[in-house]
Amino acid sequence: MKFSANLGFLWTDRPLAEAIHAAKAAGFDAVECHWPYDEPVAEVRAALEETGLPMLGLNTRRGDTAAGENGLAALPGREAEARAAIDEALAYARAIGAANVHVMAGFASGAEADAAFVANLSYACEAAHPHGITVLIEPLNHYDAPGYYLATTGHARAVIEAVGAPNLKLMFDCYHVQLMEGDLTNRLKRLLPIIGHIQFAGVPDRGAPDRGEVDFSYMFKVIDALGWAAPMGAEYKPGGPTEDTLGWFTLTR
Known part of the structure:
Protein backbone atom coordinates (compact mmCIF):
# COMPACT_ATOMS: atom_id res chain seq x y z
CA MET A 1 0.00 0.00 0.00
CA LYS A 2 1.16 3.51 -0.78
CA PHE A 3 0.19 6.76 0.90
CA SER A 4 0.15 10.43 -0.05
CA ALA A 5 0.47 13.25 2.47
CA ASN A 6 -2.17 15.92 1.94
CA LEU A 7 -0.23 19.08 2.69
CA GLY A 8 -3.40 21.12 2.95
CA PHE A 9 -3.72 19.61 6.44
CA LEU A 10 -0.36 18.02 7.27
CA TRP A 11 2.73 20.09 8.06
CA THR A 12 0.86 23.35 7.54
CA ASP A 13 3.29 25.11 9.90
CA ARG A 14 5.87 25.41 7.13
CA PRO A 15 6.08 26.46 3.47
CA LEU A 16 4.94 23.89 0.93
CA ALA A 17 8.47 23.08 -0.23
CA GLU A 18 9.53 22.30 3.34
CA ALA A 19 6.37 20.28 3.92
CA ILE A 20 7.25 18.13 0.90
CA HIS A 21 10.61 17.33 2.46
CA ALA A 22 8.90 16.52 5.77
CA ALA A 23 6.56 14.09 4.00
CA LYS A 24 9.52 12.39 2.39
CA ALA A 25 11.33 12.08 5.72
CA ALA A 26 8.21 10.51 7.27
CA GLY A 27 8.08 7.86 4.56
CA PHE A 28 5.18 8.99 2.38
CA ASP A 29 5.16 7.88 -1.24
CA ALA A 30 3.58 11.03 -2.69
CA VAL A 31 2.12 14.41 -1.77
CA GLU A 32 -0.95 16.44 -2.68
CA CYS A 33 -2.13 19.91 -1.73
CA HIS A 34 -5.08 22.28 -1.76
CA TRP A 35 -4.30 25.80 -3.01
CA PRO A 36 -0.57 26.25 -3.67
CA TYR A 37 -0.88 29.43 -5.71
CA ASP A 38 1.00 31.71 -3.31
CA GLU A 39 3.94 29.29 -3.21
CA PRO A 40 6.76 29.90 -5.74
CA VAL A 41 6.50 27.30 -8.48
CA ALA A 42 10.27 26.93 -8.76
CA GLU A 43 10.62 26.10 -5.05
CA VAL A 44 7.82 23.55 -5.12
CA ARG A 45 9.14 21.91 -8.27
CA ALA A 46 12.65 21.78 -6.80
CA ALA A 47 11.38 20.11 -3.61
CA LEU A 48 9.54 17.50 -5.65
CA GLU A 49 12.65 16.81 -7.72
CA GLU A 50 14.88 16.63 -4.65
CA THR A 51 12.60 14.20 -2.83
CA GLY A 52 11.43 12.22 -5.84
CA LEU A 53 7.84 12.49 -4.61
CA PRO A 54 5.07 12.92 -7.19
CA MET A 55 2.50 15.68 -6.62
CA LEU A 56 -0.83 13.93 -7.07
CA GLY A 57 -3.09 16.94 -7.26
CA LEU A 58 -4.32 20.38 -6.29
CA ASN A 59 -7.63 22.25 -6.15
CA THR A 60 -9.05 25.10 -8.17
CA ARG A 61 -9.48 28.31 -6.19
CA ARG A 62 -12.63 28.60 -4.10
CA GLY A 63 -13.57 32.12 -5.16
CA ASP A 64 -14.31 34.85 -2.64
CA THR A 65 -13.40 33.07 0.58
CA ALA A 66 -14.22 36.15 2.66
CA ALA A 67 -17.79 35.75 1.43
CA GLY A 68 -17.73 32.03 2.21
CA GLU A 69 -17.39 30.71 -1.33
CA ASN A 70 -16.12 27.15 -1.78
CA GLY A 71 -15.74 26.76 -5.51
CA LEU A 72 -17.05 28.34 -8.69
CA ALA A 73 -17.73 25.68 -11.29
CA ALA A 74 -21.42 25.11 -10.50
CA LEU A 75 -22.31 28.77 -10.05
CA PRO A 76 -24.53 30.06 -12.89
CA GLY A 77 -23.26 33.29 -14.38
CA ARG A 78 -19.73 32.82 -13.01
CA GLU A 79 -18.39 30.82 -15.95
CA ALA A 80 -15.61 33.27 -16.79
CA GLU A 81 -14.27 33.18 -13.24
CA ALA A 82 -14.64 29.41 -13.03
CA ARG A 83 -12.70 28.89 -16.24
CA ALA A 84 -10.00 31.33 -15.19
CA ALA A 85 -9.59 29.27 -12.01
CA ILE A 86 -9.42 26.09 -14.07
CA ASP A 87 -6.79 27.61 -16.37
CA GLU A 88 -4.75 28.74 -13.36
CA ALA A 89 -4.92 25.31 -11.72
CA LEU A 90 -3.93 23.50 -14.92
CA ALA A 91 -1.01 25.86 -15.48
CA TYR A 92 0.28 25.31 -11.95
CA ALA A 93 -0.25 21.56 -12.26
CA ARG A 94 1.73 21.45 -15.49
CA ALA A 95 4.53 23.49 -13.96
CA ILE A 96 5.02 21.07 -11.06
CA GLY A 97 3.98 17.86 -12.80
CA ALA A 98 0.77 17.31 -10.83
CA ALA A 99 -1.36 14.47 -12.14
CA ASN A 100 -4.82 15.71 -11.11
CA VAL A 101 -6.83 18.89 -10.69
CA HIS A 102 -9.86 18.90 -8.41
CA VAL A 103 -12.45 21.31 -9.83
CA MET A 104 -14.45 22.69 -6.92
CA ALA A 105 -18.18 23.11 -7.53
CA GLY A 106 -19.27 25.60 -4.88
CA PHE A 107 -22.60 26.22 -3.14
CA ALA A 108 -25.40 25.85 -5.68
CA SER A 109 -28.35 23.69 -6.73
CA GLY A 110 -30.90 23.35 -9.49
CA ALA A 111 -30.96 22.97 -13.26
CA GLU A 112 -28.88 26.06 -13.97
CA ALA A 113 -26.16 24.83 -11.60
CA ASP A 114 -26.26 21.43 -13.30
CA ALA A 115 -25.73 23.02 -16.69
CA ALA A 116 -22.94 25.28 -15.45
CA PHE A 117 -21.06 22.44 -13.77
CA VAL A 118 -21.26 20.13 -16.79
CA ALA A 119 -20.17 22.90 -19.17
CA ASN A 120 -17.26 23.99 -16.97
CA LEU A 121 -16.11 20.41 -16.43
CA SER A 122 -16.25 19.79 -20.17
CA TYR A 123 -14.03 22.84 -20.63
CA ALA A 124 -11.63 21.59 -17.94
CA CYS A 125 -11.39 18.10 -19.38
CA GLU A 126 -10.74 19.38 -22.88
CA ALA A 127 -8.02 21.74 -21.62
CA ALA A 128 -6.44 19.07 -19.42
CA TYR A 143 -22.02 18.81 7.93
CA ASP A 144 -18.74 20.47 6.94
CA ALA A 145 -20.00 22.09 3.73
CA PRO A 146 -23.78 22.59 3.96
CA GLY A 147 -25.24 23.48 0.60
CA TYR A 148 -22.27 22.28 -1.45
CA TYR A 149 -23.44 21.35 -4.94
CA LEU A 150 -22.01 17.82 -4.91
CA ALA A 151 -22.76 15.73 -1.81
CA THR A 152 -23.14 12.09 -2.89
CA THR A 153 -21.30 9.59 -5.04
CA GLY A 154 -24.52 8.95 -6.98
CA HIS A 155 -24.69 12.60 -8.00
CA ALA A 156 -21.00 12.54 -8.91
CA ARG A 157 -21.51 9.48 -11.11
CA ALA A 158 -24.39 11.20 -12.91
CA VAL A 159 -22.22 14.27 -13.57
CA ILE A 160 -19.36 12.13 -14.87
CA GLU A 161 -21.74 10.34 -17.21
CA ALA A 162 -23.24 13.63 -18.40
CA VAL A 163 -19.82 15.07 -19.25
CA ASP A 183 -21.31 1.35 3.15
CA LEU A 184 -17.73 2.19 2.15
CA THR A 185 -16.70 -1.30 1.06
CA ASN A 186 -19.54 -1.85 -1.39
CA ARG A 187 -19.41 1.71 -2.71
CA LEU A 188 -15.70 1.38 -3.42
CA LYS A 189 -16.29 -1.85 -5.31
CA ARG A 190 -19.13 -0.42 -7.40
CA LEU A 191 -17.45 2.89 -8.15
CA LEU A 192 -13.90 1.64 -8.74
CA PRO A 193 -14.03 2.12 -12.55
CA ILE A 194 -14.67 5.86 -12.17
CA ILE A 195 -12.44 6.56 -9.14
CA GLY A 196 -9.36 8.68 -9.84
CA HIS A 197 -8.10 9.17 -6.28
CA ILE A 198 -8.91 7.89 -2.79
CA GLN A 199 -8.59 9.93 0.41
CA PHE A 200 -9.25 9.13 4.05
CA ALA A 201 -9.53 10.55 7.57
CA GLY A 202 -11.01 9.48 10.88
CA VAL A 203 -14.78 9.75 11.19
CA PRO A 204 -16.57 11.78 12.49
CA ASP A 205 -13.97 14.37 13.54
CA ARG A 206 -11.61 14.19 10.55
CA GLY A 207 -8.74 13.31 12.85
CA ALA A 208 -6.07 10.67 12.32
CA PRO A 209 -7.43 7.44 10.78
CA ASP A 210 -6.53 5.23 13.74
CA ARG A 211 -9.48 6.65 15.69
CA GLY A 212 -13.21 6.98 15.11
CA GLU A 213 -15.92 4.75 13.69
CA VAL A 214 -14.17 3.44 10.57
CA ASP A 215 -11.64 0.61 10.87
CA PHE A 216 -9.07 1.77 8.34
CA SER A 217 -6.77 -1.18 8.96
CA TYR A 218 -9.63 -3.17 7.41
CA MET A 219 -10.45 -0.59 4.74
CA PHE A 220 -6.85 -0.43 3.54
CA LYS A 221 -6.91 -4.22 3.06
CA VAL A 222 -10.16 -3.93 1.10
CA ILE A 223 -8.70 -1.25 -1.15
CA ASP A 224 -5.53 -3.27 -1.65
CA ALA A 225 -7.56 -6.38 -2.54
CA LEU A 226 -9.42 -4.36 -5.18
CA GLY A 227 -6.08 -3.88 -6.93
CA TRP A 228 -5.71 -0.19 -6.12
CA ALA A 229 -2.01 0.58 -6.56
CA ALA A 230 -1.88 4.39 -6.48
CA PRO A 231 -1.05 6.27 -3.25
CA MET A 232 -4.07 7.02 -1.06
CA GLY A 233 -4.35 10.53 0.33
CA ALA A 234 -4.08 11.11 4.08
CA GLU A 235 -6.29 14.20 4.35
CA TYR A 236 -6.87 14.53 8.06
CA PRO A 241 2.44 18.25 15.31
CA THR A 242 1.92 15.96 12.31
CA GLU A 243 4.76 13.66 13.39
CA ASP A 244 2.85 12.86 16.59
CA THR A 245 -0.11 11.47 14.60
CA LEU A 246 1.64 9.00 12.30
CA GLY A 247 1.20 5.86 14.38
CA TRP A 248 -1.46 4.67 11.91
CA PHE A 249 1.02 5.10 9.09
CA THR A 250 3.80 2.94 10.49
CA LEU A 251 1.37 0.15 11.34
CA THR A 252 0.37 -0.22 7.69
CA ARG A 253 3.84 -0.56 6.21
Missing part, protein backbone atom coordinates in the same frame (compact mmCIF):
# COMPACT_ATOMS: atom_id res chain seq x y z
CA HIS A 129 -6.44 16.23 -21.94
CA PRO A 130 -3.39 17.27 -24.03
CA HIS A 131 -1.30 17.42 -20.86
CA GLY A 132 -2.36 14.03 -19.49
CA ILE A 133 -4.04 15.63 -16.47
CA THR A 134 -7.10 14.04 -14.87
CA VAL A 135 -9.94 16.26 -13.65
CA LEU A 136 -11.46 15.21 -10.33
CA ILE A 137 -14.77 16.03 -8.67
CA GLU A 138 -15.43 15.33 -5.00
CA PRO A 139 -18.67 15.04 -3.02
CA LEU A 140 -18.43 16.98 0.26
CA ASN A 141 -20.55 16.15 3.29
CA HIS A 142 -23.29 18.56 4.36
CA GLY A 164 -18.63 11.86 -20.88
CA ALA A 165 -14.93 12.71 -20.81
CA PRO A 166 -12.44 9.87 -20.20
CA ASN A 167 -10.26 12.10 -18.00
CA LEU A 168 -13.04 13.05 -15.56
CA LYS A 169 -12.95 10.92 -12.41
CA LEU A 170 -14.35 10.72 -8.88
CA MET A 171 -12.29 11.66 -5.84
CA PHE A 172 -13.55 9.12 -3.31
CA ASP A 173 -12.93 10.59 0.13
CA CYS A 174 -13.81 7.92 2.68
CA TYR A 175 -14.46 10.59 5.30
CA HIS A 176 -17.08 12.45 3.28
CA VAL A 177 -18.67 9.29 1.87
CA GLN A 178 -19.00 7.66 5.30
CA LEU A 179 -20.72 10.73 6.75
CA MET A 180 -23.18 11.06 3.85
CA GLU A 181 -23.74 7.49 2.67
CA GLY A 182 -21.79 4.86 4.61
CA LYS A 237 -6.53 17.26 10.67
CA PRO A 238 -3.66 16.30 12.97
CA GLY A 239 -4.64 18.60 15.84
CA GLY A 240 -0.98 19.08 16.74
Whole structure:
Protein backbone atom coordinates (compact mmCIF):
# COMPACT_ATOMS: atom_id res chain seq x y z
CA MET A 1 0.00 0.00 0.00
CA LYS A 2 1.16 3.51 -0.78
CA PHE A 3 0.19 6.76 0.90
CA SER A 4 0.15 10.43 -0.05
CA ALA A 5 0.47 13.25 2.47
CA ASN A 6 -2.17 15.92 1.94
CA LEU A 7 -0.23 19.08 2.69
CA GLY A 8 -3.40 21.12 2.95
CA PHE A 9 -3.72 19.61 6.44
CA LEU A 10 -0.36 18.02 7.27
CA TRP A 11 2.73 20.09 8.06
CA THR A 12 0.86 23.35 7.54
CA ASP A 13 3.29 25.11 9.90
CA ARG A 14 5.87 25.41 7.13
CA PRO A 15 6.08 26.46 3.47
CA LEU A 16 4.94 23.89 0.93
CA ALA A 17 8.47 23.08 -0.23
CA GLU A 18 9.53 22.30 3.34
CA ALA A 19 6.37 20.28 3.92
CA ILE A 20 7.25 18.13 0.90
CA HIS A 21 10.61 17.33 2.46
CA ALA A 22 8.90 16.52 5.77
CA ALA A 23 6.56 14.09 4.00
CA LYS A 24 9.52 12.39 2.39
CA ALA A 25 11.33 12.08 5.72
CA ALA A 26 8.21 10.51 7.27
CA GLY A 27 8.08 7.86 4.56
CA PHE A 28 5.18 8.99 2.38
CA ASP A 29 5.16 7.88 -1.24
CA ALA A 30 3.58 11.03 -2.69
CA VAL A 31 2.12 14.41 -1.77
CA GLU A 32 -0.95 16.44 -2.68
CA CYS A 33 -2.13 19.91 -1.73
CA HIS A 34 -5.08 22.28 -1.76
CA TRP A 35 -4.30 25.80 -3.01
CA PRO A 36 -0.57 26.25 -3.67
CA TYR A 37 -0.88 29.43 -5.71
CA ASP A 38 1.00 31.71 -3.31
CA GLU A 39 3.94 29.29 -3.21
CA PRO A 40 6.76 29.90 -5.74
CA VAL A 41 6.50 27.30 -8.48
CA ALA A 42 10.27 26.93 -8.76
CA GLU A 43 10.62 26.10 -5.05
CA VAL A 44 7.82 23.55 -5.12
CA ARG A 45 9.14 21.91 -8.27
CA ALA A 46 12.65 21.78 -6.80
CA ALA A 47 11.38 20.11 -3.61
CA LEU A 48 9.54 17.50 -5.65
CA GLU A 49 12.65 16.81 -7.72
CA GLU A 50 14.88 16.63 -4.65
CA THR A 51 12.60 14.20 -2.83
CA GLY A 52 11.43 12.22 -5.84
CA LEU A 53 7.84 12.49 -4.61
CA PRO A 54 5.07 12.92 -7.19
CA MET A 55 2.50 15.68 -6.62
CA LEU A 56 -0.83 13.93 -7.07
CA GLY A 57 -3.09 16.94 -7.26
CA LEU A 58 -4.32 20.38 -6.29
CA ASN A 59 -7.63 22.25 -6.15
CA THR A 60 -9.05 25.10 -8.17
CA ARG A 61 -9.48 28.31 -6.19
CA ARG A 62 -12.63 28.60 -4.10
CA GLY A 63 -13.57 32.12 -5.16
CA ASP A 64 -14.31 34.85 -2.64
CA THR A 65 -13.40 33.07 0.58
CA ALA A 66 -14.22 36.15 2.66
CA ALA A 67 -17.79 35.75 1.43
CA GLY A 68 -17.73 32.03 2.21
CA GLU A 69 -17.39 30.71 -1.33
CA ASN A 70 -16.12 27.15 -1.78
CA GLY A 71 -15.74 26.76 -5.51
CA LEU A 72 -17.05 28.34 -8.69
CA ALA A 73 -17.73 25.68 -11.29
CA ALA A 74 -21.42 25.11 -10.50
CA LEU A 75 -22.31 28.77 -10.05
CA PRO A 76 -24.53 30.06 -12.89
CA GLY A 77 -23.26 33.29 -14.38
CA ARG A 78 -19.73 32.82 -13.01
CA GLU A 79 -18.39 30.82 -15.95
CA ALA A 80 -15.61 33.27 -16.79
CA GLU A 81 -14.27 33.18 -13.24
CA ALA A 82 -14.64 29.41 -13.03
CA ARG A 83 -12.70 28.89 -16.24
CA ALA A 84 -10.00 31.33 -15.19
CA ALA A 85 -9.59 29.27 -12.01
CA ILE A 86 -9.42 26.09 -14.07
CA ASP A 87 -6.79 27.61 -16.37
CA GLU A 88 -4.75 28.74 -13.36
CA ALA A 89 -4.92 25.31 -11.72
CA LEU A 90 -3.93 23.50 -14.92
CA ALA A 91 -1.01 25.86 -15.48
CA TYR A 92 0.28 25.31 -11.95
CA ALA A 93 -0.25 21.56 -12.26
CA ARG A 94 1.73 21.45 -15.49
CA ALA A 95 4.53 23.49 -13.96
CA ILE A 96 5.02 21.07 -11.06
CA GLY A 97 3.98 17.86 -12.80
CA ALA A 98 0.77 17.31 -10.83
CA ALA A 99 -1.36 14.47 -12.14
CA ASN A 100 -4.82 15.71 -11.11
CA VAL A 101 -6.83 18.89 -10.69
CA HIS A 102 -9.86 18.90 -8.41
CA VAL A 103 -12.45 21.31 -9.83
CA MET A 104 -14.45 22.69 -6.92
CA ALA A 105 -18.18 23.11 -7.53
CA GLY A 106 -19.27 25.60 -4.88
CA PHE A 107 -22.60 26.22 -3.14
CA ALA A 108 -25.40 25.85 -5.68
CA SER A 109 -28.35 23.69 -6.73
CA GLY A 110 -30.90 23.35 -9.49
CA ALA A 111 -30.96 22.97 -13.26
CA GLU A 112 -28.88 26.06 -13.97
CA ALA A 113 -26.16 24.83 -11.60
CA ASP A 114 -26.26 21.43 -13.30
CA ALA A 115 -25.73 23.02 -16.69
CA ALA A 116 -22.94 25.28 -15.45
CA PHE A 117 -21.06 22.44 -13.77
CA VAL A 118 -21.26 20.13 -16.79
CA ALA A 119 -20.17 22.90 -19.17
CA ASN A 120 -17.26 23.99 -16.97
CA LEU A 121 -16.11 20.41 -16.43
CA SER A 122 -16.25 19.79 -20.17
CA TYR A 123 -14.03 22.84 -20.63
CA ALA A 124 -11.63 21.59 -17.94
CA CYS A 125 -11.39 18.10 -19.38
CA GLU A 126 -10.74 19.38 -22.88
CA ALA A 127 -8.02 21.74 -21.62
CA ALA A 128 -6.44 19.07 -19.42
CA HIS A 129 -6.44 16.23 -21.94
CA PRO A 130 -3.39 17.27 -24.03
CA HIS A 131 -1.30 17.42 -20.86
CA GLY A 132 -2.36 14.03 -19.49
CA ILE A 133 -4.04 15.63 -16.47
CA THR A 134 -7.10 14.04 -14.87
CA VAL A 135 -9.94 16.26 -13.65
CA LEU A 136 -11.46 15.21 -10.33
CA ILE A 137 -14.77 16.03 -8.67
CA GLU A 138 -15.43 15.33 -5.00
CA PRO A 139 -18.67 15.04 -3.02
CA LEU A 140 -18.43 16.98 0.26
CA ASN A 141 -20.55 16.15 3.29
CA HIS A 142 -23.29 18.56 4.36
CA TYR A 143 -22.02 18.81 7.93
CA ASP A 144 -18.74 20.47 6.94
CA ALA A 145 -20.00 22.09 3.73
CA PRO A 146 -23.78 22.59 3.96
CA GLY A 147 -25.24 23.48 0.60
CA TYR A 148 -22.27 22.28 -1.45
CA TYR A 149 -23.44 21.35 -4.94
CA LEU A 150 -22.01 17.82 -4.91
CA ALA A 151 -22.76 15.73 -1.81
CA THR A 152 -23.14 12.09 -2.89
CA THR A 153 -21.30 9.59 -5.04
CA GLY A 154 -24.52 8.95 -6.98
CA HIS A 155 -24.69 12.60 -8.00
CA ALA A 156 -21.00 12.54 -8.91
CA ARG A 157 -21.51 9.48 -11.11
CA ALA A 158 -24.39 11.20 -12.91
CA VAL A 159 -22.22 14.27 -13.57
CA ILE A 160 -19.36 12.13 -14.87
CA GLU A 161 -21.74 10.34 -17.21
CA ALA A 162 -23.24 13.63 -18.40
CA VAL A 163 -19.82 15.07 -19.25
CA GLY A 164 -18.63 11.86 -20.88
CA ALA A 165 -14.93 12.71 -20.81
CA PRO A 166 -12.44 9.87 -20.20
CA ASN A 167 -10.26 12.10 -18.00
CA LEU A 168 -13.04 13.05 -15.56
CA LYS A 169 -12.95 10.92 -12.41
CA LEU A 170 -14.35 10.72 -8.88
CA MET A 171 -12.29 11.66 -5.84
CA PHE A 172 -13.55 9.12 -3.31
CA ASP A 173 -12.93 10.59 0.13
CA CYS A 174 -13.81 7.92 2.68
CA TYR A 175 -14.46 10.59 5.30
CA HIS A 176 -17.08 12.45 3.28
CA VAL A 177 -18.67 9.29 1.87
CA GLN A 178 -19.00 7.66 5.30
CA LEU A 179 -20.72 10.73 6.75
CA MET A 180 -23.18 11.06 3.85
CA GLU A 181 -23.74 7.49 2.67
CA GLY A 182 -21.79 4.86 4.61
CA ASP A 183 -21.31 1.35 3.15
CA LEU A 184 -17.73 2.19 2.15
CA THR A 185 -16.70 -1.30 1.06
CA ASN A 186 -19.54 -1.85 -1.39
CA ARG A 187 -19.41 1.71 -2.71
CA LEU A 188 -15.70 1.38 -3.42
CA LYS A 189 -16.29 -1.85 -5.31
CA ARG A 190 -19.13 -0.42 -7.40
CA LEU A 191 -17.45 2.89 -8.15
CA LEU A 192 -13.90 1.64 -8.74
CA PRO A 193 -14.03 2.12 -12.55
CA ILE A 194 -14.67 5.86 -12.17
CA ILE A 195 -12.44 6.56 -9.14
CA GLY A 196 -9.36 8.68 -9.84
CA HIS A 197 -8.10 9.17 -6.28
CA ILE A 198 -8.91 7.89 -2.79
CA GLN A 199 -8.59 9.93 0.41
CA PHE A 200 -9.25 9.13 4.05
CA ALA A 201 -9.53 10.55 7.57
CA GLY A 202 -11.01 9.48 10.88
CA VAL A 203 -14.78 9.75 11.19
CA PRO A 204 -16.57 11.78 12.49
CA ASP A 205 -13.97 14.37 13.54
CA ARG A 206 -11.61 14.19 10.55
CA GLY A 207 -8.74 13.31 12.85
CA ALA A 208 -6.07 10.67 12.32
CA PRO A 209 -7.43 7.44 10.78
CA ASP A 210 -6.53 5.23 13.74
CA ARG A 211 -9.48 6.65 15.69
CA GLY A 212 -13.21 6.98 15.11
CA GLU A 213 -15.92 4.75 13.69
CA VAL A 214 -14.17 3.44 10.57
CA ASP A 215 -11.64 0.61 10.87
CA PHE A 216 -9.07 1.77 8.34
CA SER A 217 -6.77 -1.18 8.96
CA TYR A 218 -9.63 -3.17 7.41
CA MET A 219 -10.45 -0.59 4.74
CA PHE A 220 -6.85 -0.43 3.54
CA LYS A 221 -6.91 -4.22 3.06
CA VAL A 222 -10.16 -3.93 1.10
CA ILE A 223 -8.70 -1.25 -1.15
CA ASP A 224 -5.53 -3.27 -1.65
CA ALA A 225 -7.56 -6.38 -2.54
CA LEU A 226 -9.42 -4.36 -5.18
CA GLY A 227 -6.08 -3.88 -6.93
CA TRP A 228 -5.71 -0.19 -6.12
CA ALA A 229 -2.01 0.58 -6.56
CA ALA A 230 -1.88 4.39 -6.48
CA PRO A 231 -1.05 6.27 -3.25
CA MET A 232 -4.07 7.02 -1.06
CA GLY A 233 -4.35 10.53 0.33
CA ALA A 234 -4.08 11.11 4.08
CA GLU A 235 -6.29 14.20 4.35
CA TYR A 236 -6.87 14.53 8.06
CA LYS A 237 -6.53 17.26 10.67
CA PRO A 238 -3.66 16.30 12.97
CA GLY A 239 -4.64 18.60 15.84
CA GLY A 240 -0.98 19.08 16.74
CA PRO A 241 2.44 18.25 15.31
CA THR A 242 1.92 15.96 12.31
CA GLU A 243 4.76 13.66 13.39
CA ASP A 244 2.85 12.86 16.59
CA THR A 245 -0.11 11.47 14.60
CA LEU A 246 1.64 9.00 12.30
CA GLY A 247 1.20 5.86 14.38
CA TRP A 248 -1.46 4.67 11.91
CA PHE A 249 1.02 5.10 9.09
CA THR A 250 3.80 2.94 10.49
CA LEU A 251 1.37 0.15 11.34
CA THR A 252 0.37 -0.22 7.69
CA ARG A 253 3.84 -0.56 6.21
